[in-house]
Amino acid sequence: MTKPTPRTRALLGLSAAALAGLLAACGGGNGDGSSSTTTPPPAQKSTAPAGATQVKADLTDFRITLSQQTFTPGTYAFVATNTGHHDHALEVEGPGGENRSSTIGPGESTTLTVTLKDGTYEIYCPVDGHKDLGMKTEITVAGAPVNKPDTTPTTPSTPNTPGNGY
Numbered sequence: 001m002t003k004p005t006p007r008t009r010a011l012l013g014l015s016a017a018a019l020a021g022l023l024a025a026c027g028g029g030n031g032d033g034s035s036s037t038t039t040p041p042p043a044q045k046s047t048a049p050a051g052a053t054q055v056k057a058d059l060t061d062f063r064i065t066l067s068q069q070t071f072t073p074g075t076y077a078f079v080a081t082n083t084g085h086h087d088h089a090l091e092v093e094g095p096g097g098e099n100r101s102s103t104i105g106p107g108e109s110t111t112l113t114v115t116l117k118d119g120t121y122e123i124y125c126p127v128d129g130h131k132d133l134g135m136k137t138e139i140t141v142a143g144a145p146v147n148k149p150d151t152t153p154t155t156p157s158t159p160n161t162p163g164n165g166y
């Protein structure tokens with residue numbers, strides 16, 4: 001027995017009809033025909049992925065100042081701003097490897113997203129000899145993972161409702 005083809009045919013016919021219908025629908029409402037045809041990708045230039053904690057890194061001549069020094073494991077978006085007069089960049093080096101931002105000129109800023117694990121990281125400017133000039137700092141990553149959806153304070157086991165006296 002050979003496979004019967006009518007089924008496939010029917011399917012093809014169906015999809016063709018559906019296509020035609022779609023096309024017709026598209027052609028019919030030509031008020032703004034371009035609305036449904038192409039969905040432009042969402043702006044991918046957003047600074048950080050969802051869930052990343054933003055950390056400010058001020059790069060000046062020749063010093064790096066972070067908005068925080070202690071971290072818990074998680075994903076961080078280091079927003080580096082060059083407030084100096086030289087080109088600078090940000091490099092994060094530690095247990096997870098190293099990540100380097102692009103080099104930015106005075107007044108510019110860039111974002112470096114890094115996933116930090118437990119340990120000690122060195123953060124420095126990899127441009128020329130800036131690291132030795134003082135553009136380095138260390139951070140410590142430890143503790144429970146960050147990015148918890150809610151930070152519920154310690155739940156008391158005994159309700160403090162009035163009228164519950166004993």
Ligand SMILES: [Cu+2]
Pocket residue numbers: 086087088089125126127130135
């Ligand atoms: Cu530098």
